[in-house]
Amino acid sequence: MTEQKTLSVTILDRDYLVACPSGQEKKLTEAAETLNEKMREIREHGKVFGIERIAVMAALNLTHELLQTRPESATDRTALDRLHAKLDSALPGANSLDSLGLDLGD
Structure with a gap:
């Protein structure tokens, strides 16, 4: 456990x-800092009001950025x-890149 x-x-x-x-504190802190920065950007532009709406817009923006980094086609995957x-x-x-801790989205 x-x-x-x-x-x-x-x-x-x-x-x-x-x-x-345990051991994931740094990653969680970085994630919180990234979310905080994105939410501040949205709030400063002044077009979205309310913390819930700001959070949803930040989640949509961050998810969009994440999806842009994934391979878009079978050709990219190949x-x-x-x-x-x-x-x-x-x-x-090294038996595989997995032994190096790299994740290519498998």
């Missing part, structure tokens, strides 16, 4: 206590798979 910790993060000047798996295979064969002593 993974040990859970409680981490305090601040988003739009509000403090939140969030459960976090190219990534070929690159993955080439890197696997070029890295002595």
Whole structure:
């Protein structure tokens, strides 16, 4: 069972206590900082009011950015798979990129 910790993060000047798996504190803090920055940008543009609406717009924007980084077609996926295979064969002593902690969206 993974040990859970409680981490305090601040988003739009509000403090939140969030459960976090042990060892993931830095990633959660970075995620909260990214969300806070995006929500501040939206609030400063002054066209969206209310924290819920700001949060939804920030979530939509961040999700859109995430989806832009994914392969868009089977051709892209095939190219990534070929690159993955080439890197696997070029890295002595490493069975796969997975051993390096890299995730190519499999």
